[in-house]
Amino acid sequence: MMKNIRVLGTGCANCKNTVALVEQIAREKGAPIALEKVEDLQSIMSYGVMSTPGVVIDGVVVHAGGVPARSKVESWF
Amino acid sequence: MNTLFADKSASAKLSQWLMSVGLACVAWVIAYSQLETMADTLVDVMGLSRQTHFGEAMHFFLFDTPKVLMLLAGIVFVMGIVQTFFAPERTRALLSGKRVGVGNVLAATLGIVTPFCSCSAxxxxxxxxxxxxxxxxxxxxxxSAPMVNEVALVLLFGMFGWKVAGLYLGMGLLVAIVAGFVIGKLRMERHLEDWVRKIQAGQTAALADQAVSWIDRFEAGWTHVKQIVGKVWPYILLGIGLGAAIHGYVPEDFMASFMGKDVWWAVPAAVLLGVPMYSNAAGIIPVVQALLGKGAALGTVLAFMMAVIALSAPEMIILRKVLKPPLIATFAGVVATGILLVGYMFNWLL
Structure with missing residues (x-):
């Protein structure tokens, strides 16, 4: 099933690394995803995330604060 | 994966971590104790003498670079582990409902240990x-979070000793506590941007409270080292290189005439100069050391450093999205005043 993934972040280096990591691992696992970057502060805050980058899968916040560990990302797919 | 297998590989991984950390500690202590000898030897091998400008500059560089990098790697690793105990969510829970006063002290202190990046300010x-x-x-x-950070403290400790590092820690906390207290007393809530005020309480993600194992903590420490040291080492090299050049070539007391104790306008000038500048602690401290060595007053130099780190133009631009101009101006004004007072106090005390 297609997963809808949003990476929340104001565009710092860690946010870009997170996007790249998620993309890479989804490709490795062959999981179909729709990846979206959310950079607007008000939208980020609407998820209640306090430290960026945050990751939202199908509307649920699964990670916040820093680049997620590889093993964590793998567990999402 | 069945649990038994997971447990087994986890405990093997943990003992692997404990072993590596133990070995690294021993190697670290031995290497650290030999730094002076090593720098001496290297300068000799290169056929230089410390009596010459170039030899002295080289020795300074060869001794300070590994020293600072080693201190940094060690402390950053420990801080990476400590920070796993203080997620922002936890800090917030500790702070919510705290009264002004006690809350300010606690907030400034937690600012040291809570992981913070200016992009998530x-x-x-x-x-x-x-x-x-x-x-x-x-x-x-x-x-407090950006100003009193482990990188600044390590560099100050490595280059000036524990007294200066301790003073910076104490004064940084004091500025953060008092400035926050003053801003609180001024009742500036109406100068928050409207959309910020509309955000209702309790609108926060309930991140599943995942258990954090010691393996995770060690891994976090190591990631922290790679991130921080990986990011700041060029600044440190550049800074120490510049510092070495000043150390070897600029005449003694060159700075005393315009950054010395008796120059009353030096502190405000240093703060004004520091605000538009944006650098991390790593880039600025080695230069600061060299300036100090040539007769600049400690208070003036620390005020400069605090202004560069705590009040930066990029941070103001980010904060402008949530604060209206009067609140930004108050924030900058109150913090700058605090730093000024710290600068004068240091110059007067020491």
């Missing part, structure tokens, strides 16, 4: 406010 700011942390207390955190 705004989400953090709003997250705190929406959980009922008072505005002034939030500011105490926001001032």
């Amino acid at each position: 705004v989400p953090l700011f709003i997250g705190f406010l929406s959980a009922g942390v008072p505005l002034g207390v939030t500011f105490s955190f926001l001032i």
Whole structure:
């Protein structure tokens, strides 16, 4: 099933690394995803995330604060 | 994966971590104790003498670079582990509902150990406010977190010793506490941007409270080292290189005439100069050391450093998204005043 993934972040280096990591691992696992970057502060805050980058899968916040560990990302797919 | 297998590989991994950390500690202590000898030897091998300008500069570079990098790697690793105990969500829970005063002290202190990146300053700011942390207390955190950080403290300790590092720690906390307290007393809540005020309390993600194992903590420490040291080492090399050049070539007391104790306008000038500059602690401290060595007064130099780190133009631009101009101006004004006082106090005390 297609997963809808949003990476929340104001565009710092860690946010870009997170996007790249998620993309890479989804490709490795062959999981179909729709990846979206959310950079607007008000939208980020609407998820209640306090430290960026945050990751939202199908509307649920699964990670916040820093680049997620590889093993964590793998567990999402 | 069945649990038994997971347990087994986890405990093997943990003992692997404990072994590596233990070995690294021993190697670290041995290497650290030999730094002076090593720098001496290297300078000799290169056929230089410390009596010459170039030899002295080279020795300074060869001794200080590994020393600072080793201190940094060690402390950053420990801080990476400590930070796993203080997720922003936890800090916020500790702070919400705290009264002004106690709350300011706690916020400034937690600012040291809570992981913080200037790019998440705004989400953090709003997250705190929406959980009922008072505005002034939030500011105490926001001032202390970038200013009193482990990189600044390590560099100060490595280059000036524990007294200066301790003074910086104490004064940094004091500025954060008092500035936050003053901002709280001024009742500036109406100068928050409207959309910020509309965010309702309790609108925060309930991140599943995952158990953090010691393996995770060690891994976090190591990631922290790679991130921080990986990012700051060029600045440190550049800074120490510049410092070495000043150390070897600029005449003694060159700075005393315009950065010395008796120059009353030096502190405000240093703060004014520091605000538009944006650098991390790593880039600025080696230069600071060299300036000090040539007769600049400690208070003036520390005020400069605090202004560069705590009040930066990029941070103001980010904060402008949530604060209206009067609040930004108050924030900058209160913090700058605090730094000024610290600068004068140091010059007067030492």
